[in-house]
Every structure is written in structure tokens, then in C-alpha cells.
Amino acid sequence: MYKWARMYMRQDMTLLQFQRAIREGNWCLYLSSMEKLCTYFFAYNRLDYAQNIPEYLAHMHELETTEPDMWQEFVNGDFTINTSNAVPFTRIGIDQAMEHLNKATKGQGGITGITSYPATLFRFCLTAPELARLSTEAEHLIAASNSTTTMHHHCLSQAKVARQERAIAQLKTVLAPCKLFGPSDTIHMFKLMSKEIIAPNVQESIFSTEQVGKEAFRKFVEERVAGNGNLWAKMTKIKLLTWDAVAKDIKLKIGSEVMTLKATSSLFARLLVIARSSREIVDLEEVIGRHEFAYSNRALMNPEGSIHPTNDKSKVIQMLKDLVQTDRDPILEESTPATTDDGETSQTCLVVDGMAVVQELMAVKKFKDCKNFGAAYVKLINSKARGYNQVRVIFDNYTKSPSLKESTRERRRSKTKVVKSYIVEDSTRIKEQTLFLASNETKDSLTLYLAEKLINTTTTNSTSVNLMTAAHQSVMTNYECHAKTGVSTQEEADTLMILHAVEAAASGFTVHIYSRDTDVLLLALCRVPQLGKCSAMIMGNSENWHKVLLQPIPASGSNPGTIIP
16 A cells, blocks of 8 residues: 555646646746656546647757747746736646636626627727726725735635645544555555455556556657657557456346356356356366366265255254253353352353354344444453353454355355455445455454454453454454464364364363354264363354253164264
């Protein structure tokens, strides 16, 4: 972002130099700043300016040798109009001065209403300058004119200076959280207000704007101004990707349907779209059959080669009802402490699937921005932590690439809206909640934001529970402890939750695991001996939940009717 900010500042400085040249009547600065502006005329496809300004500059430089007297007049500042000799920095361009004259002639007592009468209009044009001179002399004669009393520039008044200072303060308030000129937490280039991440190809195109514009300007001068090329030949636009090109839609016709392909889609997704279109040159079965992407377990495949769908994992819970006990104590409202064999109350630890809580919140309430969402997330975690001595919030790792889950999501949302990525901060707005979590970059930034939010909020609250968060970067706590289980390099948080649960059980805690994922339940059942007695899974949401006590699954010989397939 710093590199882009410096590029933007150079562009603004060029515009300010051009304005200064006009206001001061500085002829050399005027020509040099105009030449610098040609770079942006070519880069941004302002073809009228790009085609005419280089020729204009060439003719103006020739005046130094062909018309030295006129050149000297321009050097003295006579290429602009000075309306007040007493006040500096008030010169204006000739075209702007003509607009002032047009305004004066079209005002009260001017040509408005008489343009349909040629004789009257001609008489006005002859007498108006003389009448204006007589009026000015009369005002000076009776000291009615206040034109000589103002000796300072109108922009230096106290009211305008105060308004400018307020505008600067507001701008600093907006730009300070973006960390444009300081150390930043992200290496991505992003939109300042929406925090949308810019694609790498768009980022490279934006950074090359000045270089591409300079090269196009140099080539135009060599071929058409200094060379024998036709100055008025057709100009070709430069196709640079700008900020508006982020996640641009590409529409392809597939049969009778029109599919919208995102610019951020993976290469394999693009190949699938091409294969499903009217083109017959791609044989998808032959390509995949001859060039396998990875080895797969044959048990996951059907006889014809297709993969077994995993759409019925939720049925496992129903199949386990006969194998384990189900406790309906209101643990989410007010947890009952577990007791040991000696009758003493034991300490309890709750291991929470962090993204499951995110999905639970997004499903029941709409949020304006991430600040409100973060506050609601902390409040919900605190309500679930009531009655526990320790809480561990585990987040998924969204930095894995390539990702099997992301490929599946890309295939499912092939006909949905464009996927955008955001830098999650307090000011990040949530326009559409379903699309806000569609990008891995956004979810990765969200996990880090929520982990830090939980720790900072609970640290300032002396009555908070001992809290630990585990994201892909680090493990953070609001109390002094040494966590043996660190971050995980795996994509899912399922295995990391089990590792934290085993560590908590080894420390003497009674472990409860909060997750809506059936995979976590199966992993927990395989680690019942390490999780200890009274360990349980809390599944569902706050309104429809159930606590499943974890017990070893009987062998197939002891209970043939309750075998898990």
C-alpha cells in the first residue's frame, strides 16, 4: 500500500505544480508540469489530450528560437491573466478568464434576453466595455469600490483555513487505520474503505501505470511528433487493469444458459466451464483419465470411478443414539460442574469450534460492520463459557493452498455473484453476509481479528474466564500459561480441537467440546480414553442443542446391530 500511496502522491503533486504554474505565471514550470501530465493522459486513455498536448508542447518550445519576443512575454507571465496585482497567487488561465467575461455579460443587464435582436446585441457589444470603464471610474471616484482593500488571498481567511484544517483532520482519521506509511499487518493491496483485497494481476497493472504511460508518450513523440508518422492517425487504448477491474465478471454461454465466471476462479474451474460450453475440442474424461491429479483411496470410489458423496454425515448422530447416553441438562444456559469419584467438584474446560460460532451468529442476525459482529461474537463466547474454568477457541487454517474445500466451494458457487476478499477491521462493512465469508482471504483475516478481539476484551474484564485462542499464526491467552499444543498446519480445526481437548484432559480438566461438525464427534469418539471421564460433545445451536456423553463404541461382536458403516 505504501508503494501505491507514493505513486498517488506523485500524481497529485504534478497537478498541484500545474496549478501553481498558472497562479504564479511560471512559464517553465507550466511546460514541465504539462509534459508530466502527458504520462497520465496516455495511461488513462484520455486520447484527445494525449493526441494534442504533445504537439502543443512542441510548438511552444519552438517559440524560443522562432519567436523570441513572444517567448519572453510568456516567461514574464503573460500567458495568464492577472486580475489583481496587489494579491499574489491569483493569476488564472485565459480560458478561465473568458468564462468570467461570459458570466459578466450574461448577468443582470447583460445579453440575456436580447440575443434574438441582432441590432440590440451589436449595440450592447460596442457600448458594454465603455460602460464598464465608466462604472469602475465612478466607483473609484466616490470610494465605493472595495477592490483595493483586500491585500490577502481569499483562501487565507480564518474561516477557510479552519475548514481546511477540519478536512485534513477527518482525512487523517480515515487514513490512519489503513497504515499507508507505517508497518502494516498485511502484504495485500486493498481498497481503503471496503477493505477488499486486490488481485495480484490487478495490483501489478496498477503499479505499472506510470511506466506504461511514459513509454506510450515517448513512442508517440518519436513516431508522430519528431518522426514522419501521421499525427491524426487513430489512437489505440492502453488496456490496464484498474481498481474497478477487481473480480470482473466474464459471461460465457453454455447451451441455453449464461454462466458468470469470476476473474478469481481457479484454472480447473475455468477448464470445466470451457468443457461444458459448445466447444468440442476438450474431452474432459480423456484429460482426467490420462492425467491424474493425485492418488485416491479406492474405498472412496464407486465401481465406475466416481467419488462417493458425503452428504449424509449428519445421520451418524442418529446412529449413535443407541450407543451413548444423551444428557439434556441446560449446559448452554447454566453449566453444571462435573464431579470426581470422591465427590469433589472438578474443573471444566470448553473447547469451541470458532468458525461454528461465526456461522451460528451469521444465521440469526444481520450485522452492519465487523465492529458490531466482533462485539456480538465476544458476547456469545462469554455466554457459552459461563460455568467453565477454561475456554479454548480454535479456528480453521485458511492459508492452505491448494485447498480441497475451496475447490468444492468454487464448484458449488459457479453461478453465484462475484467473490470478493476483504481486510477485516472494525470499520469493514458487511454488505452481504453470505458473500462476505465466501473468500478464504476474508475468513483468514476474520479469524485473526476475532482471536485478537477475544483476548483484548477478556483481558480488560477481571471477571472473565481463562481464555485461549488458536489461529494459524499463534496461540494467545489472557492468563499466564504454557500451551504445549501450538498452531496446526492442517486446513481443518477438527484435529487441532482434539489435541487441545487431550491436553486439557491431561491437565485434570473435564472436557466439553462445542462443535456442529460430525467429523469432530467421530474424532472425539476415537480419543475417549485420552479425554477422560465425563467428557462430552455439545452439538447444535443455542436454541436446538444436545449434549452427547462420549463413551467407547462397542465392538461389532458385542452389539452387531449398532455397527457404524
